Amino acid sequence: MAAYDCDVLVIGAGIVGLSTAHALTRAAPGIRVVVLEKEPAAARHQTGRNSGVIHSGIYYPPGSLKARFALQGAAEMVKFCTAHDIPHEVTGKLIVATDRAELPRLHGLIQRGREHGLPVRELGPAQIAEYEPEVRGLAAIHVGTTGICDFGAVARQLARLAQEDGARVVLGEEVTTIARRPGRVAVRTAGGTVYRARALVNCAGLHCDRVARLAGDAPGMRIVPFRGEYYTLAPERAALVRGLVYPVPDPAFPFLGVHLTRGIDGSVHIGPNAVPALAREGYDWRTVRPAELAGTLGYPGSWRIARRHWRYGAGELHRSLSRRAFTDAVRRLLPAAREEDLLPSPAGVRAQAVLPDGTLVDDFLFAESPGMIHVLNAPSPAATASLPIGREVARRVTRLLGLPERAVQDGGPAE
Structure with missing residues (x-):
């Protein structure tokens, strides 16, 4: 009997897990990769429930992983969509200040955009109207590299490419047990199947902290799920919005505020707000999972967020x-x-990592332990940045397995 069923097990077939599988198979031809997904299809959660925006990277501090991967990933995502005939468009977007108190933050974003080398243009009210006749603001920035695409289609294409290179994507297999021995990891699924591998990659998104604990690791954070609720403009009113329009974000939160997004199908999505979800996959107020809710309420970081930001939270709840x-x-x-x-539209849930002191983790977060790599915070702009994130995780896996790191670097962009 073979000692291993595969070289690498990836838990989670969202866009990050599938990008990781693709990067591994390209970087190390012949490597045996199995992706386990609990749902009957890939990309059912964060990947398939968002506004489809290819983010420029303007919001993220220089030197952060979000900045590096979003700047690189935005350009790569456009190339990937072009190469594989996935619907997309580079539309540009406006970030609009509607109050004088927002002007210093807007000017800070202009400076940050220039530091990142992005094509940013300052606009006054008349120039805003040239782009968006129905939008009103005191000032704005136009960011030329923002776009839109179908991230679900991107994920499915990554799955096809990985499978063509020898990976297996196994659907309907929820991991319930993880055991680790020197040089070996084994998982058991709800269906009783056992998979043995040399390394495990945790890309479980909304459940990544739970998977880390299953593996015996202390992730040092907890996922607190925030539901983002959307509306769609009535079709006869969709002409009010030509492209993408964002407010000036509050730097205290990793949320971008209620924005206007004309998608690839021509419909205009409005949102999201951000309210605590009553389950990891709580896409409406009716979905309550008592054990998951108890875990959130029993976590000190949740109460510290509430005490610190109750006024902001009350406004989101009211909306x-x-x-x-x-x-x-x-x-x-x-x-x-x-x-x-405003017509109700499907909601999404953000897998937000929170530290015990109530700090909202504002960058991508990775952790390593013997035989394992955990992706512990990968909300937006992770879809935009998924190709470089996948390569980063693949590099870590090759180091873990003692494979030549040069193989990953030579893999190049996933196309």
Whole structure:
């Protein structure tokens, strides 16, 4: 009997897990990779439930992983979509200040964009109207490299490419037990199947901290799920928005605020807000999983967030429960919007890593232990940055397995 069923087990078939599998098979031809996904299809959660924006990287501090990977990933994602005929468009976007108190932050973003080498242009009210006639603001930035695409389609293409190179993607297999011995990792799934590998990569997204604990590791954080609720502009009102329009974000939070996104299908998504979800996959208020909720409520970091940011949270909650309040937030950017123009749209849940002191982890977070690599914080812009993230994880795996690191570097962009 073979000692191993594969070389590397990847848990999670979201865009990061599939990018990792693809990067591994390209970097080390012949490596045996198995991706385990608990759902009946790939990309069912964060990857398939977002606004589809290819982020430019303007928001992220120089030197951060988010900045490095988003800047690199945005250009690569456009190339990948072009190479594989995946619907996409480089639209550019506006970041609009609607209040004088936001102007210093807007100017800070202009400076950051220039530090990143992004094509940014300062706009006054008349110039805003040239791009978006129905949008009102005191000043704005136009960022030329932002785009839109179908990240679900990207994930499915990554799965096809990885499988063509010998990887297996196994659906409907939820990992329930993880055991580790020197040089060997074994997992058991809910169906009773055992997989043995030389290394394990945890790309479980909303469940990544739980998987780390299953493996016997202390991740030092907990995923606190935040639901992002969206509306869609009524089709007859979609012409109010031409492209992508964002408010100036609050630097205290890793959320970008309620924004306007014309997607690749021509519909205009509005949102998201950010409210605590009552389950890891709690896409509405009716979905409650008592054990998961108890875990969130019993975590000290959750209460410290609440104490520190209760006023912000109360506003988000009010907008969740009142379409009129949500409309008022939209009208700051789009005065012509009416309550009846907003049609409910599917929500997403952000897998936000929170430290015990209540700090919201604001960068991608990786952790390593013998035989394992854990991706512990990869919310937006992880979809944009998924190709370089996959290569970064693959590099760590090759070091773990003692394979030549040069093989990954020579793998180049995933195309």
